[in-house]
Amino acid sequence: MRRIFRSRAVGAVLALALVATACGSGDSTEGEPITVASFNFNESVIVAEIYAQAMERAGYSVERSMNLGNREVVKPALESGEIDLVPEYIGSINGFLGGTPTADSQTSWDEAKALFEELGVTLLDYSPAQDKNAYVVTAETASANGLTTISDLAPVAGEFRFGGPPECPEREFCLLGLETVYGLEFAEFVPLDAAGPITIAALEGGDVDLALLFSSQGVIAEKGWVVLEDDMGLQPAENLVPAIRMDVVDAYGDDLTTLLSEVSVLILQDDLTEMNKRADIDGEDPAVIAGEWLDENGFPAS
């Protein structure tokens, strides 16, 4: 706890100092290169590439620091100015900053933005596309038991084996929430991996009946699996959102933030799932996928 507090205080002081020195520059694409970073998984790299290439196509100078690591690594790097821009998830960053993430995107975004600005980082407009915990069954299981929502699991949960990451039984947004919010008691919880190959194989092979995956994973569509609707709003919203240092915003002005927000709001759920499939399953280069998305969405390479 003490360490977190101290790093926040240092971040705030740093941010103030940098904001103070950055005052006075106007709207321009000239200036220090903007360092775009991503978390260490394909989806994050793709979206970071979309941000990076959109800025490059508009004439900004960009540097990349892709696959940097998890949030424990990325957030301090963003606060210290080692990186300037990263695709975040509104629920996760809200919770990480000590807020209370909710199923409502706007509320979660408002709170996360206010908390992050204390550390010299702001959030731009969020994408409709989300990546959150998804409770997934096979098409056969769904039709045999008439499942479309999580609530529909009530009569069959006692016979179902539920597989997810080992931390799931202790998490509000996972097994604990399914038990308390939905009143579900499963026959067994099977510890697997974090929506990785083992979970996918276990659901496909019938070793588990219900599995925790991520909503934007390409494998769900590829296998024709069914994501059960979170009808009681257990999962916090996890829209993608550009998180950018405020001194960079001040240095470059509204043109930059308008551009990034315009790009962000165009990233739809289907786009994200399809791009993830191309990277995760077909092994395509995230940079190429991102470039094609920009071509198709009105940000052509000049």
Added chain:
Amino acid sequence: MDEGSQLMVWDQAVAFLQDPTTWSGPNSIPFRLWQHIWISVAATVIAVVLVFPLALWLGHKRRGADIAGAAVNIGRAIPSFGILVLTVMLLLELGVSVLSPWPVLVALIALAAPPVFTNTIAGVQGVAPSTVEAARGMGLTEGQVVGRVEMPLASPVIVEGLRIAFVQVIATATLGALVAWGGLGRFIVDGFSQQNQGKVLVGAFLVALLAVVAEVGLTLVQRASTPRGVRID
């Protein structure tokens, strides 16, 4: 680690040990201990069945020193986790259930085989040629030479190979939890994910305890299996 977090680990460990689900059910210490022991015993026994006869024959023929050397080097060079991940991927491709014990079992057999193989060859080849010649001179058949002279004299070295293999398998079976299998590694992997360091501590302690018990137990067997005539003490 400051004083506060040490206390927290201790409190977590105590809370974990006081939880009734720790002592009965599918994620309890007795069940995970049983899983850990049976897969370790099974892997070692299967490894012995697979490689012991060949090693005995090679040793008797005084051949295979090169093969033994290569086997032990390969066994040392390949990381246990690498073998485990490789067998998981391979068996998944073959359609084996991801939750079955097979991926872990196959990986552990592969780890147990080299020490059994090399020690058996080395043990049999280590029997003095003059002793073997004397046995032949007394009219023993080749089978009798192996069964009554070479195997008893080589048994301390053979049992040592068994002991090395078994202790290594017990330690490595812990990794099975990383590929969704059970065993005592479950407490370490789950505790780590759940930020419950107390659970990690209990799991690590149990694995260490089991390995020490196996080590001591097989050392006693090794001493007992040494023919009285060649005992040093």
